[in-house]
Amino acid sequence: MFGYYIDLALRSLKHNRVLTGLMVLAIAVGIGASMTTLTVMHLLSGDPLPGKSATLFYPQLDPDTSVASSHSQPTDVMDYRSAMDLWSAHRADRQTIVVDSDLKVTAPDANVPPLMMTMLSTTADFFPMFDVPFQYGSGWSDDDDARRSRVAIISASLNDKLFGGANSVGRTLRLRDTDVRIIGVLKPWRPSPLFYTVRGGRFAHGDTATFYGKIEDVFVPLSSGLEINDGNFYQFNCWGMPKRTGHLIDAPCEWVAVWVQLNNAAKQADYRRFLHDYAEQQQSLGRFTHAENTRLPSLMEWLDYNGVVPSDVHLQTGLSFAFLVICLLNTVGLLLAKFLRRGGEIGVRRALGASRGAIFAQFLVEAGVVGLLGGVAGWLLTLVGLWLVRQQPTPYADMVHLDAFMFVITFALAIVVSLLAGALPALRASRMAPAFQLKAQ
Amino acid sequence: MDIKPIFSTLQRHKFTACLLIMEIALTCAIVCNAIFLIGQRLQLMQTPTGIAEHELVYVQMADISDRPDVMARTEADLAALRQVPGAKSVMLINQLPFGGSSSNMDIKLSPEQTKTTISVAQYMGENMLSTLGVHLVAGRDFRPDEFVDIDKVYAALRAGDLTAIPKPVLITQAMAERLWPGQNPLGKQLYVAQGIPLTVIGVMKELVRPNQRNNGLHYSLFNPVRMPMSSGTYYVLRCASQDREQVLRSAVVKLRKLDPNRIVLDKGTWDEMRRDYFRDDRAMAGILVSVCLALLIVTALGIVGLASFWVAQRNRSIGVRRALGATRGNILHYFQTENFLLTTMGIGLGMVLAYGINLFLIVHYEVPRLPLMYFPIGALLLWMIGQAAVLGPALRAAGVPPVVATRSV
Numbered sequence: 001m002f003g004y005y006i007d008l009a010l011r012s013l014k015h016n017r018v019l020t021g022l023m024v025l026a027i028a029v030g031i032g033a034s035m036t037t038l039t040v041m042h043l044l045s046g047d048p049l050p051g052k053s054a055t056l057f058y059p060q061l062d063p064d065t066s067v068a069s070s071h072s073q074p075t076d077v078m079d080y081r082s083a084m085d086l087w088s089a090h091r092a093d094r095q096t097i098v099v100d101s102d103l104k105v106t107a108p109d110a111n112v113p114p115l116m117m118t119m120l121s122t123t124a125d126f127f128p129m130f131d132v133p134f135q136y137g138s139g140w141s142d143d144d145d146a147r148r149s150r151v152a153i154i155s156a157s158l159n160d161k162l163f164g165g166a167n168s169v170g171r172t173l174r175l176r177d178t179d180v181r182i183i184g185v186l187k188p189w190r191p192s193p194l195f196y197t198v199r200g201g202r203f204a205h206g207d208t209a210t211f212y213g214k215i216e217d218v219f220v221p222l223s224s225g226l227e228i229n230d231g232n233f234y235q236f237n238c239w240g241m242p243k244r245t246g247h248l249i250d251a252p253c254e255w256v257a258v259w260v261q262l263n264n265a266a267k268q269a270d271y272r273r274f275l276h277d278y279a280e281q282q283q284s285l286g287r288f289t290h291a292e293n294t295r296l297p298s299l300m301e302w303l304d305y306n307g308v309v310p311s312d313v314h315l316q317t318g319l320s321f322a323f324l325v326i327c328l329l330n331t332v333g334l335l336l337a338k339f340l341r342r343g344g345e346i347g348v349r350r351a352l353g354a355s356r357g358a359i360f361a362q363f364l365v366e367a368g369v370v371g372l373l374g375g376v377a378g379w380l381l382t383l384v385g386l387w388l389v390r391q392q393p394t395p396y397a398d399m400v401h402l403d404a405f406m407f408v409i410t411f412a413l414a415i416v417v418s419l420l421a422g423a424l425p426a427l428r429a430s431r432m433a434p435a436f437q438l439k440a441q
Numbered sequence: 442m443d444i445k446p447i448f449s450t451l452q453r454h455k456f457t458a459c460l461l462i463m464e465i466a467l468t469c470a471i472v473c474n475a476i477f478l479i480g481q482r483l484q485l486m487q488t489p490t491g492i493a494e495h496e497l498v499y500v501q502m503a504d505i506s507d508r509p510d511v512m513a514r515t516e517a518d519l520a521a522l523r524q525v526p527g528a529k530s531v532m533l534i535n536q537l538p539f540g541g542s543s544s545n546m547d548i549k550l551s552p553e554q555t556k557t558t559i560s561v562a563q564y565m566g567e568n569m570l571s572t573l574g575v576h577l578v579a580g581r582d583f584r585p586d587e588f589v590d591i592d593k594v595y596a597a598l599r600a601g602d603l604t605a606i607p608k609p610v611l612i613t614q615a616m617a618e619r620l621w622p623g624q625n626p627l628g629k630q631l632y633v634a635q636g637i638p639l640t641v642i643g644v645m646k647e648l649v650r651p652n653q654r655n656n657g658l659h660y661s662l663f664n665p666v667r668m669p670m671s672s673g674t675y676y677v678l679r680c681a682s683q684d685r686e687q688v689l690r691s692a693v694v695k696l697r698k699l700d701p702n703r704i705v706l707d708k709g710t711w712d713e714m715r716r717d718y719f720r721d722d723r724a725m726a727g728i729l730v731s732v733c734l735a736l737l738i739v740t741a742l743g744i745v746g747l748a749s750f751w752v753a754q755r756n757r758s759i760g761v762r763r764a765l766g767a768t769r770g771n772i773l774h775y776f777q778t779e780n781f782l783l784t785t786m787g788i789g790l791g792m793v794l795a796y797g798i799n800l801f802l803i804v805h806y807e808v809p810r811l812p813l814m815y816f817p818i819g820a821l822l823l824w825m826i827g828q829a830a831v832l833g834p835a836l837r838a839a840g841v842p843p844v845v846a847t848r849s850v
Contacts (some may be wrong), residue, residue: 241599326471428456
C-alpha cells in the first residue's frame with residue numbers, strides 16, 4: 001500500500017509542478033536556514049572534551065584584597081602563589097597551571113623570518129589531562145617542570161611552517177633569546193571552544209567569538225616559560241601595582257589559571273573541602289580577605305558561566321527557527337489548497353471502498369514526499385549556508401562543517417516538518433463527504 | 442465596497458484564513474524586529490569617532506620594551522617617521538579608536554567613594570590632537586612640559602609618590618556631561634585608583650573608545666604620558682587621504698632600516714581597522730537583511746498559493762456574480778479587499794507579537810526598546826507585499842467569463 005501511495009503522490013506532485021515547486025522551496029529554505037544556524041550552534045555549544053569533561057574542574061578563589069565588601073563571584077583567574085600552592089599540593093588526580101604570553105619565535109636551522117607566536121606555559125599534566133594528541137615525541141615529565149628544562153612542544157601548524165611537517169623532535173627553537181629543544185609535535189588539535197583559556201565571559205556582553213580561537217603554537221614547562229618570557233606576561237586584573245611590568249610572579253595580580261582532574265564524586269567533594277580550607281588558612285595568614293568566596297565549577301559549568309556561545313549566534317538560531325515556522329505555516333496552506341482541490345478523486349476513492357484512514361495515509365505520504373524533496377534541497381542549501389559562514393572572518397569559521405549527525409538531523413527535520421504540515425490538510429481531506437464530492441462533478 | 446460578503450465568505454474558510462493571518466503576523470513581527478536590529482547595527486557602524494578617519498595610517502611593532510634604551514629607540518623611530526614624505530604629523534599611542542582591545546580607567550567623583558562612577562578608555566601619547574585630528578571644544582591642549590615618561594609614572598605609583606604623576610587630563614564632552622551634567626567641567630577634579638586626583642584642563646568634542654561600546658561609546662580621556670615602543674602601542678601617521686598607501690609603505694621601510702630584525706605585527710589604514718572592528722556587525726546585518734527578504738518572499742508565495750486556490754474554488758460563484766452584473770473591476774476589488782482585510786488582521790496580531798519578541802530581546806540580548814516608528818514600516822511593507830501577491834490571482838478571477846455560471850451544474 002505504501003508503494004501505491006508513493007506512486008499516487010508522485011503523480012499528483014507532477015500534475016501541478018508550480019505548486020509542488022513552491023512547497024519544496026518553502027521547506028528547503030526553512031530547513032537550509034535553520035540547519036545552517038543549528039550546525040554552528042551545535043559546534044559552538046558542544047563539549048570540547050566529550051567523555052572527559054565531567055572529570056575536569058576549574059578551582060576559583062578570591063585573592064583580591066582591595067575591596068572591603070565581598071565580590072559576588074571569585075576572580076576569573078588567580079595569583080601565582082595561590083596557583084602554585086594548589087598545584088604543588090597534588091590533591092587532585094591531575095592538576096595543571098596554564099598561562100599565555102606572546103613572544104618572538106625563530107628556528108635557527110629553518111629559513112623562515114622570525115614569527116610572533118602565542119606560547120602556553122603549563123605543566124606536565126596538561127597533555128594527558130586534556131587528551132592532547134601527539135604526532136611525534138611526547139610530553140615532558142614532572143622532573144622537567146622542576147628542573148626548568150628548556151624543552152618545547154609545538155603545534156602541527158608551526159611544525160608545517162618551520163619544518164615542512166617533518167619530524168622535528170630534537171631540533172632547536174629560539175624563544176626570544178633562549179634556545180629550547182623540541183621534544184614533541186602535536187597532531188592538529190582544535191578544541192571548541194579553546195576551553196582552558198576561557199575567562200572574562202561575563203564582561204564580554206555576548207561578544208565571545210574569540211573563545212573559539214586556535215591553540216597556542218608553542219608549549220613549554222611553566223617554570224621555563226616564566227623565565228624565557230619574563231616581563232611579557234599580562235594580568236587579567238591587578239589590585240596593586242606590579243614592581244615591574246610584565247613580571248607578575250610576586251605581584252598582587254590575577255593572571256594564571258588552574259585546572260584539576262577529579263575522577264569521582266568523593267574526590268570532587270574532598271577537593272571542594274580542600275579548596276575551602278586552603279582559602280580559610282590563607283585568610284588566617286592575612287593573605288586573603290574573602291576566604292568564603294571559593295568555587296569549583298566543572299568544565300561545562302565554567303563554559304556556561306562564561307556564556308561562551310556568542311549572543312549573535314543565539315539570535316541567528318532563534319531567527320532561523322521562526323523562519324522555519326513561517327515556512328511550515330506556508331506549506332500547511334499550500335498543502336491544504338492542493339488536497340482540497342482533489343475532492344473528486346477523494347470521492348471516487350472513498351466510494352470504491354477506501355477508508356478515511358487510507359485517505360489520510362495517502363495524503364500524509366504525499367506530504368512526506370514533499371518533505372523528502374525539501375530535505376534534499378534543504379541539505380544543499382545548508383551546504384551553501386555553511387560555505388557562507390566559512391567565508392566570514394570569525395575565529396570559528398574554519399571548524400564549520402556538516403557532520404554525519406547533523407546530516408541525519410537535516411532529513412529528519414525536513415520530514416517531521418512536512419508531516420506536521422501535512423497532518424491537518426490530510427485530516428481535512430479524509431473528512432470530506434464522498435457523496436457530495438461525487439455529486440458536484 | 443461592502444465588506445460584509447467578504448467576511449461571510451471568510452467565515453466558511455476559517456482555517457485557511459487563520460493560517461494566512463498567522464503567517465502574516467509572524468512575518469510582520471520578525472521583519473519589524475529585524476529591521477530595527479539592522480538599523481541599530483548600521484547606526485553603530487556610522488558612529489562619529491571624533492578623529493580624522495580617512496587620514497590615518499598605523500604600524501604596530503613587536504615589543505622591545507625590556508631594553509634599557511627603549512625610550513631613545515622610540516624617539517629615533519619617531520624622528521625617522523617624521524621624515525616620511527607626505528606625513529604631516531606622527532605619534533606613538535597606547536591604543537586606537539575601534540582598535541579592538543583597550544586599557545581602561547575607573548573614575549570616581551570623590552576620593553572617599555568606594556564604587557566606580559564610570560569606566561573610561563585611557564589614551565596616552567604625545568602629539569595627539571594634531572595627529573588624530575581630535576577637536577577641543579573648551580580648555581587647552583597639554584603643554585610639552587606636562588608630559589611624563591610612563592616608567593616614571595609607574596615608579597611614582599609604586600613609591601606612592603603622587604607628586605610625580607601628571608595631573609592634567611583631557612576628557613570628552615560625553616564623559617563631562619555624564620560626570621557633571623550641565624556644568625563647566627574645566628578645572629573639575631576626578632579621582633582614579635586609590636584616590637589620585639586629576640584635573641580636567643580641556644574638553645574634546647568626540648573620541649570613541651577602542652571597544653566596550655556598551656559602556657559609553659564616547660567615554661574616553663587622555664593622559665599626558667609619553668609611551669615607549671611596547672606591546673600594543675601603535676605608531677600613527679597623519680597624511681592626505683590619497684597618500685596613505687604610499688606613506689604606510691615608506692614608514693615600514695624606515696622602521697625596518699633602523700633595525701631589520703624587528704617584526705611588524707600589524708599595519709594598515711585606520712579605515713581598515715574600523716572595517717575589521719565592525720565585521721561581525723556587518724555580517725549580522727547582512728544575515729538579517731537576507732532573512733527579511735526571504736521571509737517576505739515566502740509569505741508572498743504563500744499568499745499567491747492560497748489566493749489561487751480560492752479563485753479556482755470560487756470559479757463558479759465568480760461566474761454567477763459576473764452574470765448578475767458585477768464588473769471585472771468589482772471582482773478584482775473583491776479579492777484585493779479580501780487580502781487587505783486578512784493582511785490587516787495579520788499586521789494587528791503581528792504588532793503584538795513584535796512587541797513581545799522585542800521584550801524577550803531586551804531581557805536576553807541588551808537590545809533597546811523597539812521605537813513605534815517601526816510598526817508602520819512593517820505594516821506598509823506587508824500591505825504592499827500582500828497586494829502585489831494577490832494581484833495575479835485576482836486578475837485571473839476578474840478574467841473569469843460570466844458564461845461559466847451556465848456550465849457544469
